[in-house]
Amino acid sequence: MIKTTNLCKSFRTEEVETLALNKVSLHVRENEFVAIMGPSGCGKSTLLNILGLLDRPTSGSYVFAGHEVAKFTESQRTRIRKGNLGFVFQSFNLIDTLTVFENVELPLLYLKVPKSERKDRVMEALGRMKIGHRAKHFPQQLSGGQQQRVAIARAVIPNPKLILADEPTGNLDSKNGNEVMNLLTELYQEGATILMVTHSDHDAQFAHRIVNLFDGQIVTESVNREMTTRE
Amino acid sequence: MLQYHLKIALRFFLRNKVFTLINISGLALGITAFLLLTRYVSFEKSYDQNLENAFRVTLESNYGEDFFATSAANHPAVGPAMVNEFPEVEQMARIVDTKLMNVRGILSYETDNGARALSNLKDYNFYFADGILLDIFNIPLLQGDPKTALDDPYDLIISARMAKQIFGNQDPVGKTLTINSDHEITVTGVFQDLPQNTHLNFDILMSLSSLDFPLETIWVWPEFYTYISLKPGTNPESLASKMSAFVDIHMNEIMTEHGFKARMGLQPVHEIHLTSHLSKEMSPSANKGSLHFLMIIALFVIGIAQINFINLSTSKSLERAREVGIKKVVGAKRYTLIYQFLCESLILNFVGVALSLVLISLAIKPFNNLAGAEILSLSIWLQPGFWIVIITIFLGGGLLAGLYPAFVLSGYKPITVLKGKFHKTIQGANMRKALVITQFAIALALISGTYIVYKQLYFMQNKELGFQADQNLVLNAPIDVDSNVLQKIKVFKEEISRNPFINSTTQSTDIPGKPLSTVDAIRNLGEEKTNSVPLKFMSVDHDFLKTYKIELVAGEDFSEEDQSTFFPLIENGDPRIHPVIINRSTAKALGYADPVEIIHKKIIFKYGPADRIGDVIGVMADYHHQSLQMGYENIMFIYPDDYSSNYLTINIDGHQIQPAINAIKNEYKKLFPHDPFNYFFLDMYFNQQYNAELKLGFICLLFSGLAIFIAALGLFGIGSHMALEKIKEISIRKVMGASTAQVLLIIPKKLLVLILLSGVLIIPVVYFLARNWLNGFAFHTPMNMWMFILPLLLVMAIALLSILSQSIKTTYVNPADSLRND
Known part of the structure; x- marks a missing residue:
């Protein structure tokens, strides 16, 4: 599903050029759950943003679902993103002025899904995340865990090919964090491909494969035996 | 969607x-x-707009070498001659003020309830006119025969309003009005009230044939407004080019005889109100400059409101950024977001427009009072034009002001926003600064402008006028008079002078504040007519200078013995010598820099149809006969022994006004029982000349205040945004040990820099415009830097007050809270 070859990303300020990603070559197959780990500033989030088509690499190749997308323009990337990619953020990134229902509905709206179908799908997604009873609430009326479940519902509602999660438990206590990880695992088990950036060894153990980044380079890749065995 | x-x-x-x-x-x-x-400006521009084909024939005359005075009125023979000689002229009508024809007296009539009412003819707009006038100006005759209503001598038609006022619900046609208890005049028709937007100004018209003169042959009586209508397809310019030959044919002899030159021109009637500022205008014209000024204020005010909207919307960027980021991540295209923000802008504008319609409904009465005309009424809701303007404002404002924030907000890159790096690159900040500077510049211009207008008004109302304006009570001179009137006035003066509260009394044809109507030329005896200088004069008595406290700089004041006889005319040269008093400007114009030297020199002036010889017995200091907008004029006083007075001026003790008025009234009623007793105070009358400036000043004040209030509102909104932006900096500084006072100044300091910058940009512009405006006044207040510094300080104070609460709130925030959030 994802194949990068010698992916580089550099940031340039007036005097300094920082290489955030240095020749990263990564292959993620369909229905894989990959965790990207590494210390602060190692380039994990930069990699995730590029893989999520939120950002462009400086050089190198990125093939997504058979398309070379490294040089795509913003509008081309938007088109691919729509419906194919779901995002989960550390800080949930829900829109305060929208209700839980409307937040989850948002991707379907842009996909021009008919209203009645939208309603069914949103309620179904919320039900799955065990948050259906909160559909009419606004994000700030929910706990952090509930907010992240709404964010996950929003990420999965268009049935994306790939779910990208950036520190999804970073702002949660361990109980809520575990719930979120269990949800992601369920999605993975149902066939989703998941890429997750995390600091947490505990969260990484939910993944199928762990990629370790250091100074913008992949230093180790390991298959999570426990996870594989669990399967 | x-x-x-x-x-x-x-x-x-x-x-x-x-x-x-x-x-x-x-x-x-x-x-x-x-x-x-x-609305006000378009009303002023709407005067006589339906009269594309009507023209007024104006008259320019010169006295001396270069002096051309253009008059709105012309000679009575001009109109008939034009109809005869120019086939392109379809119709012609003349109209002349009855006051200029010496129609004076008391109008009496029987009212609705059978009682007799008396009023002074002077209080009416009463004109002699050709009946065709109604045709040319499309004024419908509601009663009477439009073809013949003003055909015969003493035919009289009145406006519907006047008919209602005089006769109540009775049928006015056939009713009689009595002038001076001996002339009975029958009303032959009622015309529809003149629209408010016409330069014409009359309530009563009498047939021109009532004037027993061979008007078709008179070429030396420039008091008749002459209007013509042209046949369709006529080029007015080609007709105008024939006027020079026309004047030559008809006036050559007279011009040579009297030593003057004349020119005539055609003035489109629909341009009169806005562009014509001739002498003898029937009604005051609008000041085009003031209208432009008001239009600028209008644009400024709505501009400030729209800038507020732009600024507040972009200042919300921090709060809106995340929404934009997320929407983009889940697949929103940029145009969808632009569409969303434009919708918001349109909704706000829609509510703003709706609310403004409510405000306008509430403002109808005060606005009409301020404008002095029924400009606004509820019928505006039925006018398609009004709705077109409303919809244009709604869509124009909503889209124009909405577009910039929509582009800024929709342009955020999701990655920047969602990673929380957004606050380091506040987009739109420079634009916002530029807009704030624009707002302040506008506010400064408005405050400075208002301040300068008021300063000039204060200057005009308080400058030494050269005569005493206060404590002078003015009465209409009696009009129901017999041959003993001068004797009676003498008795009146003597009787009231016994009252300790009354200082002196004088009679005169004119008073300061009223333009002098007698205009002619003067020259030194023995000089050619071409050396004449223009001059205005009035008849006074020997108490005028004393009552008005006008300073005599050389020679003597009139004494009772200086009365001189002007009438009857003496044929073949009048040997009578008339003592006159001239002002300093006239002495200078005649070539006497030192006024003492002109004393008892002889001069030639015209009074009535004849040249007269004058003996300059005194020179008075220049005084402001009219508003300070005008310079000093050449003025001469004569003291005729016939009765021509229009006014009696009485100088009274300022502390005893009511007892003085009572004493005057008693004596007046005793001596002139048939005359209405009306009085007014000279200072108030004189200051009426500043009504236009006062109105302009008040409108400036009102709308500048409004503009500044709107700007302050916006500032208050932006203040909260600035506080949000600066909260981290303030917290860090506090942690590092900054005092409250030091951090309190962080936000205001930024603002003050912007205000100073706007001052630097706008003050030269205001200076230039103000100098031009002030130069329009012959006498004006000197310009000084306080005219700009005070407004600057005021704007700073208002700006600081608007953001004070936000600054204080930010200053006292707990650093731990704001730093933890980061």
């Missing part, structure tokens, strides 16, 4: 109540001010 955007917008507004309230109230006030001002 639209429904969705509406719902989201509504929710956003409800969550941001202060933002929404500031935006909507600013827009509503701005739109209201804009609509009212443009």
Whole structure:
């Protein structure tokens, strides 16, 4: 599903050029759950943003679902993103002025899904995340865990090919964090491909494969035996 | 999708109540001010607009070498000659003020309830006119025969309003009006009230044939307004080019004889109100400059309101950025977001416009009072033009002001926003600064402008006029008079002078504040007519200088013995010598720099149809006969022994006004029982000349105040945004040990820099415009730097007050809270 070859990303300020990603070559197959780990500033989030088509690499190749997308323009990337990619953020990134229902509905709206179908799908997604009873609430009326479940519902509602999660438990206590990880695992088990950036060894153990980044380079890749065995 | 955007917008507004309230109230006030001002300006521009084909024939005459005075009125023979000689002239009508024809007296009539009412003819706009006038100006005759209503001598038609006022509900046609208890005149028709937007100004018209003169042959009586209508397809310019030959044919002999030159021109009637500022105008014209000024204020006010909207919207970027980022991540295209923000802008503008319609309904009465005309009424709601303006403002404002924030907000890159790096690169900040500077510049210009207008008004109303304006009570001179009137006036003066509260009394044809109507030329005896200088004069008595406290700089004042006889005329040269008093300007114009030298020199002037010889017995200091907008004029006083007075001026003790008035009234009623007793105070009368400036000043004050209020509202909104931006900096500084005072100044300091910058940009512009405006006054207040520094300080103070609460709130924030959030 994802194949990068010698992916580089550099940031340039007036005097300094920082290489955030240095020749990263990564292959993620369909229905894989990959965790990207590494210390602060190692380039994990930069990699995730590029893989999520939120950002462009400086050089190198990125093939997504058979398309070379490294040089795509913003509008081309938007088109691919729509419906194919779901995002989960550390800080949930829900829109305060929208209700839980409307937040989850948002991707379907842009996909021009008919209203009645939208309603069914949103309620179904919320039900799955065990948050259906909160559909009419606004994000700030929910706990952090509930907010992240709404964010996950929003990420999965268009049935994306790939779910990208950036520190999804970073702002949660361990109980809520575990719930979120269990949800992601369920999605993975149902066939989703998941890429997750995390600091947490505990969260990484939910993944199928762990990629370790250091100074913008992949230093180790390991298959999570426990996870594989669990399967 | 639209429904969705509406719902989201509504929710956003409800969550941001202060933002929404500031935006909507600013827009509503701005739109209201804009609509009212443009309404006023378009009313002023609408005068006589339906009269494309009508022209007024104007007259220029020169006295001396270069002096050309253009008069709105012309000789009575001009119109008939034009109809005869120019086939392109379809119709002609003349109209002349009865006051200029010495029609004076008391009008009496039987009222609705059978009682007799008396009034002074002077109080009416009473003209002699050709009946065709109604045709040329499309004034319908509601009663009477339009073809013959003014055909015969003493035919008289009145306006519907006047008919109602005089006769109540009775049928006015056939009713009689009595002038001076001996002339009975029958009303032959009623015409529809003149529209408010016409330069014509009459209530009563009498047939021109009532004047027993061979008007078709008189070429030396420039008091008749002459209007013509042209046949369709006529080029007015080609007709105008024939006027020079026309004048030569008819006036050559007279011009040679009297030593003057004349020119005639055609003035489109629809341009009179805005562009004509001739002598003898029938009604005051509008000042085009003031109208432009009001239009600028209108644009400024609505501009400030729209800038507020732009600034407040972009200052919300921090709060809106995340929404934009997320929407983009889940697949929103940029145009969808632009569409969303434009919807919000349109909704706010819609509410603003709706609210402004409510405000306009409430403002109808005060606005009409201020404008002095029924400009606004509820019928505007039925006018398609009004709605076109409303819809243009709604769409124009909503889209124009909405476009910039929509582009800024929709342009955020999701990655920057969602990673929380957004606050380091506040987009739109420079644009916002530029807009704030623009707002301040506008506010400064308005405050400075208002201050200068008021300063000039104060200057004009308080400058030494050269005569005493206060404590002078003016009465209409008696008009129901017999041959003993001068004797009676003498008795009146003597009797009231016994009263300790009355200082002196004088009679005169004119008073300061009223333009001198007798205009002629004067020259030294023995000089050619071409050396004449223009001159205005009036008849006074020997108490005038004393009553008005006008300083005599050389020679003597009139004494009772200086009365001189002007009539009857003496044929073949009048040997009588008339003592005259001239002002200093006249002495100078005649070549006497030292006024003492002209004493008892002889001069030639014309009074009535004849040249007269004058003996200059005194020179008075120049005084301001009219508003300070005009320079000193050449003025001469004569003291005729016939009765020609229009006014009696009585100098009274300022502390005993009522007893003095009572004493005057008693004596007046005793001696002139048939005359109405009307009086007014000279200072108030004189200051009426400043009504136009006072109105302009008040409108400036009102709308500048409004503009500044709207700007302050916006500032209050932006202040909260600035506080949000600076909260981290302030917290860090506090942690590092900064005092409260030091951090309190961080936000205001930024603002003050912007204000100073706007001052640097706008003050030269205001200086230039103000200098031009002030130069329009012959006497004006000197310009000084305080005219700009005070407004600058005021704007700074208002700006600081608007953001004070936000600054204080930010200063006292707990650093731990704001730093933890980062």
